[in-house]
Amino acid sequence: MSRVLKLVFGVVIVVLILSIAGFFYVRRRNQLAKLTAEAPAQVVSVSVDSDRTRSANRTQTKYKTLVVYDYTVGGATLHGQTSKSGDVKSSYENSQQVKVCYEPAHPENSEIFTADHKCGR
Numbered sequence: 001m002s003r004v005l006k007l008v009f010g011v012v013i014v015v016l017i018l019s020i021a022g023f024f025y026v027r028r029r030n031q032l033a034k035l036t037a038e039a040p041a042q043v044v045s046v047s048v049d050s051d052r053t054r055s056a057n058r059t060q061t062k063y064k065t066l067v068v069y070d071y072t073v074g075g076a077t078l079h080g081q082t083s084k085s086g087d088v089k090s091s092y093e094n095s096q097q098v099k100v101c102y103e104p105a106h107p108e109n110s111e112i113f114t115a116d117h118k119c120g121r
Contacts, residue, residue, distance in 0.1 A: 034109070035101035036120040041071035041080075041112050043096045048087050063087040071100040073107040080110045 045068045052061045065084045070077055080100065084092075091114055092098060101119035102110035113119075 033120055034103050035111060037073075037102050037104045037107070038119045039071045039073055039100050039102065041069045041098050041100035043092050043094055043098060043112075044068040044070055044079075046089050046092050046094060048089050050087075065089055065092065067092045067112060069098065069100065069112050071102075071110065073102065076107075078108055078110070080108075080112070082111045 047066050049064050049066065050061050051064075052059060054060075063086050065086065065088045066081060067084065068079070068081045070079055072078070092112065097115075098112045099115050099117055099119070100110050100112050101117070102108075
């Protein structure tokens with residue numbers, strides 16, 4: 001393969017990767033923008049999962065925190081769960097009061113955040 005062809009192929013791969021990453025970023029941002037209403041929530045349970053990968057010269061561990069929570073909208077108690085990147089267990093301890101952001105038209109679509117978070121962002 002010629003040097004120019006390798007360069008073009010490399011550029012195409014980078015553009016493809018950036019496009020996919022951009023798509024998921026915009027999708028996530030649009031999902032969060034719909035969560036404009038807020039209510040207090042109570043953490044029911046928190047668990048942290050780890051995924052360890054090994055390469056030739058290093059080991060990498062990625063953490064994911066699963067939080068289960070309850071909240072009330074219009075007199076109805078709803079249950080939710082969300083996954084947060086990293087080990088953020090200390091931010092969402094059992095029985096802790098936190099903020100839930102939800103879609104006003106579909107309150108079952110929700111996610112929890114710490115108290116300083118602004119819903120709709």
